[in-house]
Amino acid sequence: MKNKKGSQERQYFWVTNNESYHKEIPGGYLHSVVGIGTKNGYRETLNLVRENDVIFVCHAGYISDIGFAKTNAKHEIINGYNDYSVSVVFYSLKNPMRISKKSEHKNHLVAIKGKDYPPITIEGTPHQRSYISKINIDMATYIMACTSIYLDANKVINIKKDKVGRVSDFEKFLSKLTDSHVIQTLNQFPNISFENYCYKHSSTYDLIYDGKRYAPKQVLGFSVKHIINRPLVSSEFSGGDDSISFSVLRNLGFEIILKTANESLSVNNKYNREEICNLFEPNYKFTPQSGKWGVSGIVKIDKDVVFIVTLEKPHEGNPYGDSLSDDGLLNWKTQTKMSINDEFVQRLIGHDHNTSNIHLFLRYNKKDKYSYLGLLRYEWHNGNSSNPVHFKWRLINSVISRKLNDLFDSSNLVHSIPLVSDADDFDPANFFLKEEENNRKYKERTSTVYKSQREISEIDRAAADERNSNLGSQGELLVLHYEKNELIKAGRADLAEKVKQVSEMNCAAGYDILSFDSDGNEKYIEVKTTMGGKNTVFYISENEVKVSKACEEKYFIYRVYNFDVKNKTYQLFTQKGAVELNFTLSPVSYRAAIL
Numbered sequence: 001m002k003n004k005k006g007s008q009e010r011q012y013f014w015v016t017n018n019e020s021y022h023k024e025i026p027g028g029y030l031h032s033v034v035g036i037g038t039k040n041g042y043r044e045t046l047n048l049v050r051e052n053d054v055i056f057v058c059h060a061g062y063i064s065d066i067g068f069a070k071t072n073a074k075h076e077i078i079n080g081y082n083d084y085s086v087s088v089v090f091y092s093l094k095n096p097m098r099i100s101k102k103s104e105h106k107n108h109l110v111a112i113k114g115k116d117y118p119p120i121t122i123e124g125t126p127h128q129r130s131y132i133s134k135i136n137i138d139m140a141t142y143i144m145a146c147t148s149i150y151l152d153a154n155k156v157i158n159i160k161k162d163k164v165g166r167v168s169d170f171e172k173f174l175s176k177l178t179d180s181h182v183i184q185t186l187n188q189f190p191n192i193s194f195e196n197y198c199y200k201h202s203s204t205y206d207l208i209y210d211g212k213r214y215a216p217k218q219v220l221g222f223s224v225k226h227i228i229n230r231p232l233v234s235s236e237f238s239g240g241d242d243s244i245s246f247s248v249l250r251n252l253g254f255e256i257i258l259k260t261a262n263e264s265l266s267v268n269n270k271y272n273r274e275e276i277c278n279l280f281e282p283n284y285k286f287t288p289q290s291g292k293w294g295v296s297g298i299v300k301i302d303k304d305v306v307f308i309v310t311l312e313k314p315h316e317g318n319p320y321g322d323s324l325s326d327d328g329l330l331n332w333k334t335q336t337k338m339s340i341n342d343e344f345v346q347r348l349i350g351h352d353h354n355t356s357n358i359h360l361f362l363r364y365n366k367k368d369k370y371s372y373l374g375l376l377r378y379e380w381h382n383g384n385s386s387n388p389v390h391f392k393w394r395l396i397n398s399v400i401s402r403k404l405n406d407l408f409d410s411s412n413l414v415h416s417i418p419l420v421s422d423a424d425d426f427d428p429a430n431f432f433l434k435e436e437e438n439n440r441k442y443k444e445r446t447s448t449v450y451k452s453q454r455e456i457s458e459i460d461r462a463a464a465d466e467r468n469s470n471l472g473s474q475g476e477l478l479v480l481h482y483e484k485n486e487l488i489k490a491g492r493a494d495l496a497e498k499v500k501q502v503s504e505m506n507c508a509a510g511y512d513i514l515s516f517d518s519d520g521n522e523k524y525i526e527v528k529t530t531m532g533g534k535n536t537v538f539y540i541s542e543n544e545v546k547v548s549k550a551c552e553e554k555y556f557i558y559r560v561y562n563f564d565v566k567n568k569t570y571q572l573f574t575q576k577g578a579v580e581l582n583f584t585l586s587p588v589s590y591r592a593a594i595l
Contacts, residue, residue, distance in 0.1 A: 011053040012140035014119040014133045016126045021059045034082045041117045042130045046084040049073040063097040068154040097146040112138045138196040145233035170244045179252045181226040190283045198234040200302035208255045220245040270369035303356035328395035333388040340386040353377040353507045354541035428481035431568045475529025475560040483515040490518040510547025529560040545579045552578040
């Protein structure tokens with residue numbers, strides 16, 4: 001931000017003012033003294049202040065005031081001391097910001113505090129030796145967001161917010177936003193450190209512009225900078241398909257679509273760390289051997305997690321502590337610094353593969369690229385382990401699990417009890433689709449308090465279908481093959497090439513297959529497979545129901561039933577639209593937490 005005269009970038013400072021607060025703030029000045037030949041950066045920094053620079057005042061554990069420098073700092077030598085002073089116009093903040101190690105702001109402030117004379121300690125408390133610190137624009141923006149203000153030249157404008165801290169009357173707030181503001185943000189996108197403003201990677205929606213994909217909430221938040229002189233922090237507004245922010249972007253002519261699986265990400269393919277980074281965060285500045293993508297074995301992206309794992313061969317010194325079995329079971333330990341009570345470890349323990357993804361990239365030789373093995377689901381953890389915590393994860397894609405001996409040297413794998421399964425040589429091209437029995441509309445049965453034996457049996461069948469990962473994978477492959485064939489028969493081989501098995505890369509997408517009709521319109525297909533009949537009940541996740549509602553014109557349930565592996569036949573029922581409008585939904589389980 002330019003200062004009032006437009007000659008230089010405006011600077012931001014943080015003053016921790018305890019003893020002299022009641023003199024300096026009412027008196028409209030700041031003053032520090034440093035002995036000649038003495039070095040004290042926390043006091044000498046006052047000499048950097050220029051006219052119109054911004055000064056935040058921390059007093060009694062709160063950012064309580066804001067000031068604008070009336071002049072450049074003045075330096076004199078008085079009685080053998082360096083004397084620094086500056087005249088300031090101060091204003092009290094209506095919404096002071098608490099600064100303490102128990103504050104909700106602590107972790108983020110510590111992360112962005114800078115290295116040279118920071119105003120706070122690593123515990124998040126005001127630095128006792130500090131008087132004045134120069135802070136970066138990231139911290140200044142965060143303070144303005146937490147105190148609900150923005151600056152118009154040297155005026156403090158208060159922002160009205162609701163109880164959870166989001167901007168009130170958001171549509172009116174954005175009324176001056178234009179498409180040119182958004183385009184400016186898109187052009188600057190690669191140079192913005194969004195994590196410094198509490199933004200996370202978008203795992204659900206993409207804004208499409210000039211053939212590139214962008215996170216729509218990040219785009220909106222930073223486009224606001226052109227109307228209030230600062231970006232919005234993520235917590236100041238909401239995103240999502242039915243949000244005002246998405247509506248405003250669409251009204252300005254920008255396309256926002258549901259994120260599909262990354263076309264460059266493919267199970268069995270091999271990637272180096274930079275390529276993995278580009279798959280998930282293409283706008284991130286990758287540095288080898290540095291940063292989260294260059295070093296870490298665990299990368300958190302919003303709701304999702306990426307495991308980048310190098311395993312040793314099983315040997316006596318590594319008794320399968322970290323290992324992969326030939327049936328897709330990953331024995332894995334956290335870093336030794338992680339305890340069972342760590343927030344991230346608890347997140348892993350509570351992982352639900354229906355609502356978020358854990359991607360596995362794995363290799364055995366440090367000179368090799370990582371093989372992408374798809375998604376993991378939580379299997380088990382040792383509740384008595386800590387520093388590190390021991391987990392077991394299962395590869396969701398059972399077909400891939402059975403091909404691990406082909407992907408890796410079998411001596412690298414832990415050998416499990418051999419499993420006999422028709423999945424080993426499963427080929428959907430060998431299956432015959434029998435015609436539907438009739439066109440009667442399919443309905444899931446309604447649960448009742450007193451269930452008949454038949455109803456209990458049907459629920460048991462649904463539970464068995466849900467547990468059988470082979471069955472689900474085979475059903476998806478059948479539908480994948482079916483959709484491609486239908487498009488080829490319609491003369492759209494070009495579209496057939498684009499049909500994807502989304503569930504391989506994104507279990508949280510809310511559907512399994514991305515396909516198209518003959519006109520090129522997208523179809524989001526959720527596949528439910530059973531060896532039972534057409535009316536066998538099935539399980540469907542809350543996330544799948546939500547996606548079907550949000551995308552009802554594109555959403556389809558494909559019910560593969562009477563699936564007969566021996567005779568290589570199956571039948572297929574399809575239903576378009578929101579699940580709750582076409583099926584009777586019955587609650588059969590609840591997620592519980594201790595009060």
